[in-house]
Amino acid sequence: MAQKLWEKSVQVNENIDRFTVGHDRELDLYLSKHDVLGSMAHITMLESIGLLEAGELKVLLAELKNIYKRAENGDFVIEDGIEDVHSQVELMLTRKLGDVGKKIHSGRSRNDQVLLDLKLFTREQIKDIAKDVEHLFNVLISQSNKYKDVLMPGYTHLQIAMPSSFGLWFGAYAESLVDDMLFLHAAYKMCNKNPLGSAAGYGSSFPLNRTMTTELLGFDSLNYNVVYAQMGRGKMERNVAFALASIAGTISKLAFDACMFSSQNFGFVKLPDECTTGSSIMPHKKNPDVFELTRAKCNKIQSLPQQIMMIMNNLPSGYFRDLQIIKEVFLPAFKEIKDCIEMTTYIIDKIKVNEHILDDDRYLYIFSVEEVNRLASEGMPFRDAYKKVGLDIEAGKFTHNKEVHHTHEGSVGNLCNDKIQEMMGDVVKNFEFDKVERAEKELLNR
Numbered sequence: 496m497a498q499k500l501w502e503k504s505v506q507v508n509e510n511i512d513r514f515t516v517g518h519d520r521e522l523d524l525y526l527s528k529h530d531v532l533g534s535m536a537h538i539t540m541l542e543s544i545g546l547l548e549a550g551e552l553k554v555l556l557a558e559l560k561n562i563y564k565r566a567e568n569g570d571f572v573i574e575d576g577i578e579d580v581h582s583q584v585e586l587m588l589t590r591k592l593g594d595v596g597k598k599i600h601s602g603r604s605r606n607d608q609v610l611l612d613l614k615l616f617t618r619e620q621i622k623d624i625a626k627d628v629e630h631l632f633n634v635l636i637s638q639s640n641k642y643k644d645v646l647m648p649g650y651t652h653l654q655i656a657m658p659s660s661f662g663l664w665f666g667a668y669a670e671s672l673v674d675d676m677l678f679l680h681a682a683y684k685m686c687n688k689n690p691l692g693s694a695a696g697y698g699s700s701f702p703l704n705r706t707m708t709t710e711l712l713g714f715d716s717l718n719y720n721v722v723y724a725q726m727g728r729g730k731m732e733r734n735v736a737f738a739l740a741s742i743a744g745t746i747s748k749l750a751f752d753a754c755m756f757s758s759q760n761f762g763f764v765k766l767p768d769e770c771t772t773g774s775s776i777m778p779h780k781k782n783p784d785v786f787e788l789t790r791a792k793c794n795k796i797q798s799l800p801q802q803i804m805m806i807m808n809n810l811p812s813g814y815f816r817d818l819q820i821i822k823e824v825f826l827p828a829f830k831e832i833k834d835c836i837e838m839t840t841y842i843i844d845k846i847k848v849n850e851h852i853l854d855d856d857r858y859l860y861i862f863s864v865e866e867v868n869r870l871a872s873e874g875m876p877f878r879d880a881y882k883k884v885g886l887d888i889e890a891g892k893f894t895h896n897k898e899v900h901h902t903h904e905g906s907v908g909n910l911c912n913d914k915i916q917e918m919m920g921d922v923v924k925n926f927e928f929d930k931v932e933r934a935e936k937e938l939l940n941r
């Protein structure tokens with residue numbers, strides 16, 4: 496067993512060590528790049544307040560940049576016996592540079608270090624997800640525009656109800672993503688505040704310049720109160736998880752629709768053959784497994800806020816090791832949801848719709864309200880018209896020309912997709928990802 500950052504005279508029991516380290520040695524790899532970047536900001540600040548010499552800062556930054564590159568290329572490893580990413584980076588510096596490596600931790604604790612790493616990691620993930628969501632949104636809007644005149648039945652209680660269209664169907668999911676993005680943006684704003692300098696959760700007697708690290712790392716502002724900064728552990732993850740759950744909710748509903756509408760009994764859409772899977776016994780099968788897996792994975796992601804809450808709920812203020820367990824459910828969730836969004840986008844872009852669904856008279860009654868409204872606009876009281884059409888249906892005398900004339904905002908005849916696109920454009924622009932990108936690039940070029 497290697498020496499720990501915190502080990503003094505007594506060596507910790509091997510089983511206790513294994514239990515407390517848990518999955519950190521794999522999970523902290525998600526954070527390696529960000530841990531290094533955080534250290535670069537921290538030591539730049541330490542030099543500015545006289546806790547490092549300019550020459551020391553220079554060699555430390557150069558070596559941290561090497562470690563950053565390794566992390567970026569996937570070559571960073573946490574060695575056997577090393578507890579976590581924070582210990583590994585400090586060890587690598589000390590091995591290479593000697594005692595100067597031991598100076599970087601002044602005014603810092605692993606508690607604010609991991610808080611910082613999680614925020615830097617998460618804001619990068621949010622950027623990827625926002626891009627993916629925007630891409631899916633664009634595909635949905637373009638399908639909605641393309642098929643705006645193709646009618647399909649709308650359902651309530653899964654019973655045929657009123658005329659709908661593929662324009663409405665695709666467009667509904669696009670607009671749903673706008674609201675999901677609002678959530679994601681709010682979560683991003685909470686995430687993009689600097690916890691560094693809160694140390695173990697109560698600040699430091701060194702005259703740290705927290706405003707400086709805030710600017711170096713491109714944060715919007717700080718978590719000012721050091722106790723609150725530490726209270727943000729788990730809270731940030733939970734709030735981001737709510738945003739992911741919101742996106743996942745949209746996608747799992749879309750996935751269910753796609754499975755159902757592509758079944759032979761509906762036959763409303765056709766998934767591209769290359770996107771379906773076969774059966775080992777039934778030669779005719781073309782199954783929508785991708786959407787089934789997407790539905791299940793997205794449902795799992797919808798349980799993420801609850802999982803995080805169960806881990807951290809009712810903890811008092813201050814750091815607790817409980818918080819480490821959140822990483823196990825939180826860190827892998829991003830890749831999972833990105834996969835789901837990307838798969839969905841690929842298939843929705845290639846999906847074919849049936850333009851002749853309503854030729855089948857089993858859907859005739861979806862026009863019943865059209866007929867009632869026609870009579871009502873000719874002067875018959877609505878309730879009388881409703882009754883007349885109802886009696887015609889019962890007597891098997893109902894007919895309709897299968898045309899619709901909906902004009903109000905958001906209806907079959909007036910989708911307002913341009914307005915929906917405007918709303919998405921507004922949310923996307925508010926993220927200001929370029930500000931963060933610029934700051935991180937500058938820090939890496941110091």
Ligand code: ARG
Nearest residue numbers: 519579605606609816818819
């Ligand atoms: N692995 C720890 C975590 O994720 C890092 C912080 C350790 N701090 C401590 N006081 N033991 O929470």
